[in-house]
Amino acid sequence: MGASSSPRSTSSAASREAPFDMSTAAIGGSKEARPPSTADWVWAAACAAALLPVTVVELVREAGSAPDGVWLAATISLFVVLHLLVVARRRSPRLVLFAASAVMLLLAAASLPGTSSIAVLLPSSAAYLVFVFTAAASDDGLADVSAIVLGLLGAGLMTSVAFAHGPVPEPWVLVALCGFLVASIAAAWALGRYRRESRRKRAAQEFGRRQSIELRLQGERASVADERRRIGRELHDVISHSLAVMVTQAEASRVLLDRDEARARTAIEQVVATGRAAMTDMRGLLGVLVDPPADDDAPRPGPREPNPGLGDLTALVERAGAPGRRVALVETGDPLAVSPGTELAVYRAVQESLTNTLKHTDPPTCNEVRLGWAADELVVEIVDDGPSTLGEPAAAGSGIRGMRDRVERLGGRFESGPLDGGGWRIRASFPVGTEVPPDVR
Structure with a gap:
């Protein structure tokens, strides 16, 4: 006798339906x-x-x-x-x-x-x-x-x-x-x-x-948005750093080509090594975007390379060096076991900081990467002593935001700012020995 509501049948279109109303008219x-x-x-x-x-x-x-x-x-x-x-x-x-x-x-x-x-x-x-x-x-x-x-x-x-x-x-x-x-x-x-x-x-x-x-659907959209942000950060870190290092090394090799062939060759080898590392990272990132094959017999993507971590910092620092630019890695304290997410966050923070130095300081400067181990935290500082040619662009850039986001999601603290007398310092502290969210990558 009374009219009943007729629900729409397709759940796939639920996100496009008008919001459901719990008013008297809607219910009864x-x-x-x-x-x-x-x-x-x-x-x-x-x-x-x-x-x-x-x-x-x-x-x-x-x-x-x-x-x-x-x-x-x-x-x-x-x-x-x-x-x-x-x-x-x-x-x-x-x-x-x-x-x-x-x-x-x-x-x-x-x-x-x-x-x-x-x-x-x-x-x-x-x-x-x-x-x-x-x-x-x-x-x-x-x-x-x-x-x-x-x-x-x-x-x-x-x-x-x-x-x-x-x-x-x-x-x-x-x-x-x-x-x-x-x-x-x-x-x-x-x-x-x-x-x-x-x-x-x-x-x-x-x-x-x-x-x-x-x-x-909201949870799925949030997960997709979070994954897009993560991939965007990774792409920014990989491409921006690799291109900055390759351009710097290529310019150095061009200057040294006629004066010091051995150093020019070393610079060119660094360009090649950086390019290969970037390609490896890109393959890993693009691999997560490939849908798994529906057919069990279909070929599947090969295993992904592990995410970079603390053990890769030495090679990262070496690649960032160039004629006239010294980059040093200094580690103090007794190293402790940290989560893969923390290792990746440290690596990306160092990578982005060195990239900003290569892009925004002139003339070539001295960079120092400091890792300080304490009982309950790992402190990472990246310091350069060169004047910025573009004011403070990195402070508002997506790279700094990405670093801050990584550090804070791991429960750490992040600071970035100029030094008295010139130069720039980035400081990130990470808790050690505490459980971190499994989705922080």
Whole structure:
């Protein structure tokens, strides 16, 4: 009787659907007026076809051989109106309930002593139960209350009309009639309430399902965004550093080509080594973007190279060196075991710092990479003593942001700024011996 919501079937399109609403209208069905549907017409026609002919025949039979034509026509018209109201019952449950109650009141008046029949008790009056059901199933609180109140009052009125119309064979007949009418009204009202609560329950379940889908999609989107940021950081670190080192070494080899062939050859070899290392890193990064083959027999990508770590710092520092530019690695304290995420963060911090020195300082300077081990932390400092040719561009660049993000996600502290007297210092401290998030790479 009440309209239920029809959920969309495809979960893949859930992210594109309009946000699900838990308002009264969304859970229980819209309060807005709706035009009669085909089902409404079919239901009204079926109800009329089943009840109205029997009602008319009974009216004519009880009217006898000399029926009152006006009374008969008026009574039949009231029953026709009652059946027509079934069509509009869902358009405005409360208004239709009041209209049907008025029709029943007129039928009760047509059943008073002196008339041919107790018209209000004829079969078509059962259509009133449909209005009680629909009002109780609606989301209109006033219609719900009105349905049970008017229904019970109507049951009492019909019993009174039956008593007033003529003598009753036995008192228990009136009691049984009243009980039957009250039970019918109560059953119709209870079924309507059950229908409404069932509809709300289904809507709440649908809301929960969509919420679950939306939360899952949000998690997936967050994971994808995080992975994109990670890959972006890695690409920036690999490409920016490698190109900066290769350009610096190539310029040095060009200057030394005619003056010191051996040093020029060394610089060119550093360019080649840096390029190869960059290619290896790029293959590892691009490998995570390749979807695994669906066919178990299909060839799979080869094993990825392990992420660089503390053991690769010496080679990194050597590649960053160039004629006129000294880079030193100084380590103090007793090394401790750290997580792969911490090793990668240290490596990338050193790599990005050396890259910034190559790109933003002139003339060539002295770089010092310091690793200080303590009982509960690893402190990494990268210091250069050269003047910046571009002010402080690195402070606002994506490289600095990437370093800060790596360090802070590992629970460490990050500082970056100029030194008194010239130069730049980057300082990152990492906790040692504490568990780190597994997704920090």
